[in-house]
Amino acid sequence: QVQLQESGPGLVKPSQTLSLTCTVSGGSINNGDHYWSWIRQHPVKGLEWIGYIYYSGSTSYNPSLKSRTTITIDTSKNQFSLKVDSMTAADTAVYYCARRHTNHNFFDPWGQGTLVTVSS
Amino acid sequence: DIVMTQSPDSLAVSLGERATINCKSSQSVLYSSNKKNYLAWYQQKPGQPPKLLIYWASIRESGVPDRFSGSGSGTDFTLTISSLQAEDVAVYHCQQYYSGPYTFGQGTKVEIK
Numbered sequence: 001q002v003q004l005q006e007s008g009p010g011l012v013k014p015s016q017t018l019s020l021t022c023t024v025s026g027g028s029i030n031n032g033d034h035y036w037s038w039i040r041q042h043p044v045k046g047l048e049w050i051g052y053i054y055y056s057g058s059t060s061y062n063p064s065l066k067s068r069t070t071i072t073i074d075t076s077k078n079q080f081s082l083k084v085d086s087m088t089a090a091d092t093a094v095y096y097c098a099r100r101h102t103n104h105n106f107f108d109p110w111g112q113g114t115l116v117t118v119s120s
Numbered sequence: 121d122i123v124m125t126q127s128p129d130s131l132a133v134s135l136g137e138r139a140t141i142n143c144k145s146s147q148s149v150l151y152s153s154n155k156k157n158y159l160a161w162y163q164q165k166p167g168q169p170p171k172l173l174i175y176w177a178s179i180r181e182s183g184v185p186d187r188f189s190g191s192g193s194g195t196d197f198t199l200t201i202s203s204l205q206a207e208d209v210a211v212y213h214c215q216q217y218y219s220g221p222y223t224f225g226q227g228t229k230v231e232i233k
Contacts, residue, residue, distance in 0.1 A: 047170070047224035062221040075146040093226065096169055099132060105217035108172035 002027040004037030004058075005099045012118050018084040022111060024076075030055045030075040035100040037107055038071060038082045040093040048093075053080055054101050077102035087118045122146050126225035132233040139201040141228045143214035148194045152219065158218035160189055161199045164227070165210045170188050173212075174199065205231065 008020035022036070029036060037052035053062035053071045061069055065084070073080040084091060094115050098107040123146040123233045133139040149158045157177035172181045174190040177197055201208055204208035209232060214225040 041196070047140070049222045049224075050221075060220065064221065098169075104158070104175070105220070105222045106172060106175050106215060107170075110169035110171070113169050113224045 002099060002109060004099065004109060006111045006114040006116060007096060008095075008116070010115055012087050012116060013120050014088055014118055016087055018082070018095075018115075018116060019092070020082045020095055020097075020114065022081070023079050023080050024099075025078070029073065029078045029080065033102055035060075036073065036080045037098045037100050039096045039098055039107065039110070040101075041096065042093045042104060042114070046082050050082065050084075050095075051089050089118050092116065092118045121221055122149065122219060122223050124214055124223050124225040126212075126214060126228045128228060129190075129226070130229040130231065132231045133201075133224045134163050134233045135206065136203050139204050139208070139230055141199045141212050141214075141230070143192075143197040143199070143225050145195045145197075145216055149216045149218035150194050152218075153224055155173045157193055158199070158216055159190075159192070160215045161188075161218060162215065163208075163210045164213065170213060201230070204230070204232070 003021050003025045007041040012018050035052040035054050035099050038050040051071050053059045053073050068085040070083045096110050097111045098110040125144045127142045160178040161174040163173050164170040178190040189200050191198050211227045211229050213227050
């Protein structure tokens with residue numbers, strides 16, 4: 001079955017850019033059946049959908065983060081990536097990658113998640 | 121944005137007893153053309169990512185035990201665990217996928233009494 005795994009730095013300085021990658025195994029990211037998503041979980045605020053990307057490169061973002069966020073896809077590596085600019089302490093969260101359902105915007109499965117702390 | 125509010129924030133239930141979690145959306149997530157409620161429930165066990173339990177408000181994902189059931193329509197929804205088991209200790213989240221941005225409730229923590 002499909003598995004997802006996030007990778008990237010656990011610590012980012014304020015004002016810097018966060019870069020995370022999600023590697024998909026057990027299935028092709030290129031088959032057009034799914035969209036590939038990023039979701040984060042704040043310690044107190046709960047889960048927040050960041051955005052998703054299709055194998056073609058088409059994207060959709062949460063307006064609250066759109067100005068600072070870029071999601072890209074590398075079908076040759078079966079990976080997709082997240083960049084968030086101008087990080088602040090409010091961006092401290094566990095970041096998950098997840099597969100969006102074929103036709104609708106719920107998510108399964110999810111990666112294990114990676115904790116990103118913003119601190120100098 | 122559609123705001124999702126869950127209640128209670130936490131509850132403690134004895135093994136074998138019923139657990140009930142409520143989720144309210146700030147606007148209806150019922151799509152009139154297909155009569156479907158765009159509402160999902162997830163289970164998040166300690167140290168794990170969320171796992172999809174229920175979608176379309178009441179359809180159990182494959183492999184989910186039938187003690188889990190979802191109900192409700194429009195703006196008010198309920199997740200029921202009919203007979204709580206030790207392995208059901210988790211945080212439960214509702215999510216609307218009616219319109220973007222797709223939003224989640226704050227989570228309800230279920231513990232054993």
